[in-house]
Amino acid sequence: MKRLLRLGFRLAIPTLEFFKSTEPCLQSDSRHSTDPKSDRYLVEMKGVNLRFGNKTIFDKFDLKIAKSERLVLLGPSGIGKSTLLRLLLGTLPPESGRILFKGAEISHLGREQLNRIRTHIGMVFQSSALISSLTVFENLALPLRELTEKSEPEIAAIVDEKLHFVDLDQAKSLMPAELSGGMRKRVAIARSLVLNPELILFDEPTTGLDPIVARQVSDLILDLNEKAGATILVVTHDLQAAFHIATRIALLSQGRIVESGPPTTIKTSHNEIVTQFLAAASYETPPSPQMEAGA
Numbered sequence: 001m002k003r004l005l006r007l008g009f010r011l012a013i014p015t016l017e018f019f020k021s022t023e024p025c026l027q028s029d030s031r032h033s034t035d036p037k038s039d040r041y042l043v044e045m046k047g048v049n050l051r052f053g054n055k056t057i058f059d060k061f062d063l064k065i066a067k068s069e070r071l072v073l074l075g076p077s078g079i080g081k082s083t084l085l086r087l088l089l090g091t092l093p094p095e096s097g098r099i100l101f102k103g104a105e106i107s108h109l110g111r112e113q114l115n116r117i118r119t120h121i122g123m124v125f126q127s128s129a130l131i132s133s134l135t136v137f138e139n140l141a142l143p144l145r146e147l148t149e150k151s152e153p154e155i156a157a158i159v160d161e162k163l164h165f166v167d168l169d170q171a172k173s174l175m176p177a178e179l180s181g182g183m184r185k186r187v188a189i190a191r192s193l194v195l196n197p198e199l200i201l202f203d204e205p206t207t208g209l210d211p212i213v214a215r216q217v218s219d220l221i222l223d224l225n226e227k228a229g230a231t232i233l234v235v236t237h238d239l240q241a242a243f244h245i246a247t248r249i250a251l252l253s254q255g256r257i258v259e260s261g262p263p264t265t266i267k268t269s270h271n272e273i274v275t276q277f278l279a280a281a282s283y284e285t286p287p288s289p290q291m292e293a294g295a
């Protein structure tokens, strides 16, 4: 426990031991236990408000993420996408409103309780955020050593399994500086998986990657959902990735979700904000032939 608190949420990686915990912070909020539909949702944000100075980032913001869905949140630069992830991770508290994870309120918890909730959520940062002085193996092993009581052979087996999942079996003794951008991203994804999170958050997972590598990373995110069963939230302004990955797309504008639905619904939306965003973002990153064919 001391080690967990020391590490804080620097790693944002979950551990199964805490998942099995019966601590009050993981029990369902009684105000929601009567709602049979609440089981459907891993995350619920209700009436969340947040400002930075005079700038409103979230204005009575509502969002629900159903178990096993792949939600892509689209929005222009500076709109609040990364800030939303910080709210979900609890590294930033909302001014008001409620944020529930598995029916339990997480928006106003103490540090220790919050750390336990955070252990169920994997995070892949835009920068990948690998520790440059550690090998790939050590980067993946660190959260297991810090947050669990697993033996070294158990840790080695988990690291091997996760590196195999991202097709980087051969990379474990390399240093981060020896990796390409795409490899770094895949290592960061593998690290987010070592404690089997239920929810994985991705901040701009494909930005800065060439189109082929970006597609590989998008495919990997699909695999995480389809093979590993994780619920996925991606925030991005990359349309190609969004339409490839999502089972649902939501568009963030002026502090709220202006439209949300399956990719085909978003693509054919008549909402002016949606059409303007899609036109502008398509200009930035031309849609793939698959997208144009309605994939």
Ligand SMILES: Nc1ncnc2c1ncn2[C@@H]1O[C@H](COP(=O)(O)OP(=O)(O)OP(=O)(O)O)[C@@H](O)[C@H]1O
Pocket: 052, 053, 057, 075, 076, 077, 078, 079, 080, 081, 082, 083, 084, 237
């Ligand atoms: N700690 C902070 N203090 C003050 N303003 C902040 C803070 N964090 C973010 N902001 C501001 O909040 C707004 C939203 O920032 P955020 O990083 O969430 O945008 P974003 O949608 O992720 O943008 P991008 O697509 O460029 O990554 C920006 O105007 C940013 O300058």
Ligand SMILES: [Mg+2]
Pocket: 081, 082, 083, 203
């Ligand atoms: Mg951002």
